[in-house]
Amino acid sequence: MIQKNFGLAIKKLREETGLSQEKFALSIGMDRTYYASVEAGKRNISLQNIYKIAEGFNISVSALFVVVENVNGE
Numbered sequence: 001m002i003q004k005n006f007g008l009a010i011k012k013l014r015e016e017t018g019l020s021q022e023k024f025a026l027s028i029g030m031d032r033t034y035y036a037s038v039e040a041g042k043r044n045i046s047l048q049n050i051y052k053i054a055e056g057f058n059i060s061v062s063a064l065f066v067v068v069e070n071v072n073g074e
Contacts (some may be wrong), residue, residue: 002068004041009068011039013057028056 014024025035032054037043038053054064 003044005071006045006068007039007041009064009071010053010057012066012071013067014039017057024056026054 014021016039017024019027021036021039022032028035030049034043038045038049050064051061054061057064
């Protein structure tokens with residue numbers, strides 16, 4: 001459930017920026033296919049990559065997890 005909600009949360013944030021998966025992934029130094037699988041909730045992502053994603057959205061890791069906690073993944 002956490003992987004799915006994390007993916008939904010970062011997809012929501014990315015869509016708010018107006019960036020494609022590819023452009024966002026490139027901006028944070030992550031492979032697009034890897035990022036896409038994270039967004040799809042299919043990866044157990046590392047803390048290092050969570051930090052990269054949070055930085056990409058210019059928010060703290062704790063703020064990112066607030067979004068994750070508030071996403072409706074059901």
